[in-house]
Amino acid sequence: MANDASSRPKVIRMLGLAAAGGALEFYDFVIFIFLADVIGILFFPPGLPTWLVSLQTFGIFAAGYVVRPLGGIVLAHFGDLFGRKRIFSFSILLMAVSTLGVAFLPNYGTAGITAPLLLLAMRLLQGIAIGGEVPGAWTFAAEHVPSNKIGFASGMVCGGLTIGILVGSIITTAMSLILSRAEILSFGWRFPFLFGGILGFAGVHLRRMLHETPVFSELQEGKMLVPELPLRVVAKRYKRGVIISAFGTWVLSAGVVVLSLMIPTILERLHHYSHQQALISASISTFFIAVGVVAGGIALDRIGLAKFFILGGILLAIGASAFYSLFSFGADHLYLMSIVIGLSGAVTGGVPVVMISCFPANVRFTGLSFSYNLSYALFGGLTPICVATLLDISSKAHVYYLFFVSIIAIILGFYFLLFPHVIRYRDIEREVF
Numbered sequence: 227m228a229n230d231a232s233s234r235p236k237v238i239r240m241l242g243l244a245a246a247g248g249a250l251e252f253y254d255f256v257i258f259i260f261l262a263d264v265i266g267i268l269f270f271p272p273g274l275p276t277w278l279v280s281l282q283t284f285g286i287f288a289a290g291y292v293v294r295p296l297g298g299i300v301l302a303h304f305g306d307l308f309g310r311k312r313i314f315s316f317s318i319l320l321m322a323v324s325t326l327g328v329a330f331l332p333n334y335g336t337a338g339i340t341a342p343l344l345l346l347a348m349r350l351l352q353g354i355a356i357g358g359e360v361p362g363a364w365t366f367a368a369e370h371v372p373s374n375k376i377g378f379a380s381g382m383v384c385g386g387l388t389i390g391i392l393v394g395s396i397i398t399t400a401m402s403l404i405l406s407r408a409e410i411l412s413f414g415w416r417f418p419f420l421f422g423g424i425l426g427f428a429g430v431h432l433r434r435m436l437h438e439t440p441v442f443s444e445l446q447e448g449k450m451l452v453p454e455l456p457l458r459v460v461a462k463r464y465k466r467g468v469i470i471s472a473f474g475t476w477v478l479s480a481g482v483v484v485l486s487l488m489i490p491t492i493l494e495r496l497h498h499y500s501h502q503q504a505l506i507s508a509s510i511s512t513f514f515i516a517v518g519v520v521a522g523g524i525a526l527d528r529i530g531l532a533k534f535f536i537l538g539g540i541l542l543a544i545g546a547s548a549f550y551s552l553f554s555f556g557a558d559h560l561y562l563m564s565i566v567i568g569l570s571g572a573v574t575g576g577v578p579v580v581m582i583s584c585f586p587a588n589v590r591f592t593g594l595s596f597s598y599n600l601s602y603a604l605f606g607g608l609t610p611i612c613v614a615t616l617l618d619i620s621s622k623a624h625v626y627y628l629f630f631v632s633i634i635a636i637i638l639g640f641y642f643l644l645f646p647h648v649i650r651y652r653d654i655e656r657e658v659f
Contacts, residue, residue, distance in 0.1 A: 240370050241379060243432050244314075245386025248363045250429040251318050252390030254325040254422040255356045258287055258349065259487045259610070260398040260505070264415045268333040269342045277618070284610045286346050290353035291606050294599040299457060301358030302595035306456045310366045310591065315433040317358040322426025324351035329419035360387065361595035364578040366436070369587070374527055377534075380578035381523020388516040391486050395512055397421065399505035456592035460585065464593055467584030470641075471597035473634060474577040477542075479606035480631040481574035484624055485545060485567055486512045488610060496621050497552055499560065507564045514568025519575030526576050531583075532646065535639030538573025539632045545570020546628035553621075573635050580638075 258265065265286075266279040274282075305313040327348045334341045363386075367379040397418050405414040460468065489511055493504040526534045548566040555563065578594075585593030609627075616623035 237371055237375075237379075240436065241367055241382040243436055244363050244367050245383050245389070247314075247318055247386075247429040247432050248359060248383060249386045249390035249393065250422075250425045250432075251321045251356065251359045252387045253394045254321045254390075254419075254426055255290065255352055256391050256487060257394040257398065257418045257422060258290075258328075260394055260490065260508075261415055261418065262287065262491075264410060265345070267411060268335075268415065269345050270334055277615075280614055281611065282342070284614060286342065286349050288608065288611060289346055290349045290356070291603045293350050293353040294357035294603050295596065297354030297357030298361055298595035298599035299357075299592070301354075302361060302591040303456055305358070305362060305365070305591040305595075306589055310362060310369070311433070311436055311438045313358055313591075314362045314366055314436070315430060317355045317362060318426055318429045318433060321352060321355035321359070322423050322430065324348045324355065325419055325426055326423025327351075329416045329423060357599045358595065361581075361591060361598055363387070364582060365591045365594060368578070368582045369590075376579050376582060377523040377526030377576070378520075379523070380582070381520040381526070381575040384519040384523070384575045384578065385516040388482075388486070388512060388519060391482070392509060392512040392516065394418065394422075395486075395505055395509040399502065399509060402502055402505060456589040457596060459589050460593040460596055464585055464589070467581075467593060468597040470638075471581040471584055471594065472601035473638060474580045475598050475601035476605045477539075477631055477635045477638070478574045478577040479602050479609060480628060481515065481542070481571035483606055483609045484613065484628055485571045486515060488613060488624065489564075489567075491610075491614060492549075492617070492624055493552075493560075495617060503560065507560055510561055510564040511568035514565050515571040515574070518569045518572030522572035522575040523579075526579060530642075531576060531579060532639050532643035534576045535573065535635050535642060537639075538576060539635030539637075539639060542570045542573050542632035542635055543629055546625050546632060549628065550622065550625045 262280075262283050266283040269286075270279055270282055301313045301317060325348075328345065331344050331348070332341050337344070363383045364380060367383045368376050371379045401410060401414055401417065486508060489508040490501070490504040493499040493507055494501060499507070522534070522538065529537075545567045548563045548570070552560070552563055581594045581598060582590065584597075613624050613627060620626070
């Protein structure tokens with residue numbers, strides 16, 4: 227039973243392994259964005275306008291998000307039928323192989339149009355892998371802990387995923403300090419992908435140390451697995467859960483993309499900071515997102531989802547204000563504001579709990595994966611393109627976007643307050659149809 231398996235040492239070990247594997251896989255997925263300017267130069271014809279190179283580069287980045295729903299649905303389908311652990315291990319293996327593949331790709335000068343096509347293919351494989359990873363990690367963690375600790379478990383996993391982004395930021399920052407621009411363009415850009423592929427295979431080994439979730443084992447032993455296509459059940463019975471989860475994912479995507487991944491682009495283009503300063507700022511913000519989601523998960527278990535999202539939305543608006551303040555303050559305040567910006571992403575740690583609460587165990591992996599990946603493909607994939615394009619129209623486009631998303635988070639909080647049954651914590655240990 228889940229309660230028997232939830233002694234503190236076992237839970238901490240399980241969460242640590244799940245978070246570590248997720249960090250490795252997320253690192254592999256996001257280093258592309260930190261090397262976007264280099265990739266644009268290497269994989270597209272020389273002489274193109276800067277805006278077109280950026281559009282093409284972010285377009286390939288977005289392609290990884292577009293296939294996430296497909297990968298997530300397929301992998302989650304088997305996860306609901308054959309077990310969480312198997313899919314959890316396969317996703318990181320696929321990510322390791324595709325990331326290692328990027329490290330050995332030829333550039334445009336060597337292979338012509340074949341180079342960006344091969345890059346696109348590797349990015350699609352990465353998208354399929356990450357489509358099963360994140361929902362799998364949240365499901366796996368939630369089904370190993372008591373229902374009153376789901377916030378903490380989700381915060382730990384989200385923190386691990388964020389650390390993966392942080393490692394990517396640190397690696398690329400260090401590379402920019404050690405190597406010259408010419409060396410990075412010549413061979414240095416391959417090292418982060420090579421490193422990520424090797425770490426991915428280490429993650430495969432880590433995943434072998436995990437055990438199947440008690441919830442799935444009980445469903446399997448009791449022959450209570452869903453008898454029909456899990457996605458059909460989700461579409462038929464849990465439409466409201468899908469919609470709520472989609473709005474929650476919108477909030478989460480803003481936290482990941484704008485508060486972390488796009489910071490270098492924003493600081494360099496708008497505020498004319500150096501590449502190194504921008505990467506250091508992104509690292510600081512990302513670290514404090516990890517701190518925020520873990521602390522937020524602990525707070526969520528105490529105050530509930532409604533109050534958490536209301537307060538979290540307000541905090542996200544404060545983060546948007548910190549971005550706005552960069553127009554007035556000088557470089558002396560950059561890193562302080564980066565701390566505030568990072569902590570404002572704490573609200574993202576509550577999104578997995580919302581989705582876990584919306585679907586019963588029989589179809590939880592599928593329901594969570596379908597709604598999360600479909601929404602993230604839209605909001606996560608298009609956000610970098612839209613924000614990067616809108617920055618040419620308004621220098622405060624990213625600020626307005628964060629204010630808008632903070633309002634969504636607050637509205638979700640009031641919705642949960644008025645309709646508490648919507649996100650009523652289910653008995654994770656024994657929930658069946």
